[in-house]
Amino acid sequence: MSRDADIIGRVTSPTEPQRPIKVLIAKPGLDGHDRGAKVLARGLRDEGFEVVYTGLRQTPEMVVSAALQEDVDVVGLSILSGAHMTLLPKICAGLREQGMDDVLVTAGGIIPDADVPALTEAGVSRVFGPGTTIREVAEYIRGNVRRSD
């Protein structure tokens, strides 16, 4: 009976508020390699997230502005150009300046291990390297997102 009610609840509640986690996937800087970002966006979609994708060649200001207008829970930054030590701290600072301290910031791409502590210090909560599975990213987000509700 309770299982039955559960099924009915799931099947018949289109007006029930649903609140998927909202993620911004952004490509800051000047590299044109967005296959990884797109694959991740697609994978997170399949994990039930609402994923806003910004496209290539974003300045830190563009990323912050998109995160603000979309009121996302998570900002995922994909960067393979080597400019991560310049761009990622700027984005983290920009988010803080706009009062978005509660937004979870993650990064992925080609980022040397030696740079991770400085990025963590700047506000990137997790750096995902090559070989990370989509499931790992999804679980990390679910476990660490700080939703204000």
Next chain:
Amino acid sequence: MSGGTAGEGTLAERARAGDRRALARLLTEVENRTAAGEQALRALYPQAGRAHLVGVTGAPGSGKSTLVAALVTEARRDGRPVAVIAIDPSSPITGGAILGDRVRMQSHAGDRDVFIRSMASRGHSGGLAAGTIAAAAVLDASGFPLIFIETVGTGQSEVEVAAIADTTLVVQAPEMGDEVQAIKAGLLEVADIVVVNKSDRPGADRAASQLRAMLTVGAQHDRAMGDRPRPKRPDVLLASAMTGAGVAELLASLDRRDVVRRSGGTAETDAAALKRAEAQLYGILAQRVGDQLRAPGRSERRNATLRAVAAHEIDPYSAADRLLALLAENPHE
């Protein structure tokens, strides 16, 4: 420093005062249909009703987002603040979504008078999200005089946007088909303006003249129809969002319609406002009825009725009557 959380006043007050962080937060509350969102809407609704709501619809890949971005650029030349609500579909399986319309609109990032918000359809059919009208009201009350509502990529009959927008723009690509496509009922019928986008591509002029021939004929027939519902006679324009050709003319055409609307309007625009009110009200009624039926004391009988319909033991009309009768009862009896 301009910290959203540190501001004074309610989200609605702060959004109206120009706090973009508060506006974004409020749109989330409205989209999630929270009590806070509802309360804010009650406060904001009387301040809304001023903006020109322009629905932009058309097939996937017809260039809706790029065209909206071009129209925003054009409107910004006059210094007008512009908001965009861009809807993309939610997965019916996982509930997830890719909201990709911003990709075409990023040239406006950093302009605080351009506010772009993506919404997932979240199971709502018809090309919009359930919270779209409410989100538009919030942006309207927050001082955006021009609001574009871009639907999901549509097919032939997702005409809901026409019920909520003041002006409906249907975007067509040059290779949209022949004249028979142009005379089919549905999407093209609700257009106030049809734009053949990608006018830099071959075949665009031909497509526009075919559409004109099929859509704009019949004025004489209209007069003969007297008071019967008559089809719209849309303007057919050519534009290229890529080169910018025709975009200024398109915005001018939208503005002319806005002037008519604001100057007291025609019977047609009154009808649009009534339809929007109806769509909004019925949406809320359906939600309230759903909530009440899920309330403790009723949900058991609601579920039993659903199971009976699923098993074909009772017809859905009798079931609906039964549930309406259930609503009239005191839930605690």
